[in-house]
Amino acid sequence: MESTAPPPDAAGPPPGATRSTVTLHVNGVPHRLTLDHRTTALDALRNHLGLTGTKKGCDHGQCGACTVLVDGRRANSCLLLAVTLDGSALTTVEGLADAEGLHPLQTAFVERDAFQCGYCTPGQLCSAAGVLQEAADGHPCHVTPDTAQPGAPVELTAEEIRERMSGNLCRCGAYPRIVEAIGDATAHPAAPPVPHAVHGLGAVSVHERREAAS
Incomplete structure (x- = not known):
């Protein structure tokens, strides 16, 4: 009887090929997350860390609603893959104020x-x-x-x-x-202080x- 097992190249990606563990320093707090490689920084912030202040607008980098600071520089978080930001310092709107009061x-x-x-x-x-x-x-x-x-x-x-x-x-x-x-x-x-040094x-x-x- 002919085998019905799929050929090796059709068996799917090996374990770990679609997910990675990264550390994001968000508003001064390190978070270790295991994320699908397709997860954007925007979705990591909102869906994995519960920081919903960062808004999803166009999801195409055209409206700026999702802007955050990455190592002190502003960026559209909907266009960044979270796994590429391992070790980076992110500041969201929740991190602008400090113990002294509003930014x-x-x-x-x-x-x-x-x-x-x-x-x-x-x-x-x-x-x-x-x-x-x-x-x-x-x-x-x-x-x-x-x-x-x-x-x-x-x-x-x-x-x-x-x-x-x-x-x-x-x-x-x-x-x-x-x-x-x-x-x-x-x-x-x-x-206003904004994270200027890399890696928080x-x-x-x-x-x-x-x-x-x-």
Whole structure:
């Protein structure tokens, strides 16, 4: 009788070929997770860690609702595979505030009424925190004047803020208030800390970096 067993190449992937164990440092807390290789960082945060502040909007990297900070740099978590972030430091909206109170950006958003339905707000806040760090580090954007000194902190004018935040959509149209709120936070004496070192080994705030450069 002819064998009905499938040929070796049709027996499916070997054990462990579709899942890996990684450690994600989320908001300062290490989490060891065994995840399917197809799991996005967004789904890992929401479905595996219960951090639902990060929102799923378009799921195609076009709206910015899922923005988080990865090693201090903003990124669309729906486009990142979680297994590629082993050892990385992630900051979500839940990690922006600290024991002292709300993050200056959160306070400014409330004071300026920079949201309506609030669905995009977590991504706006994380993206704005990334913008403050990028500007402090001297990273130019499309509208930064050609006369700007290379590597020097970039002044976040309204035009700079609008350009740098253009990847975060607000379907309620709260853009004018969002720009004002970020401008308020820029002038805040206690700049927001965002994880700047790789692997969660420390954070350097915008304020500290400005002091070091002065």
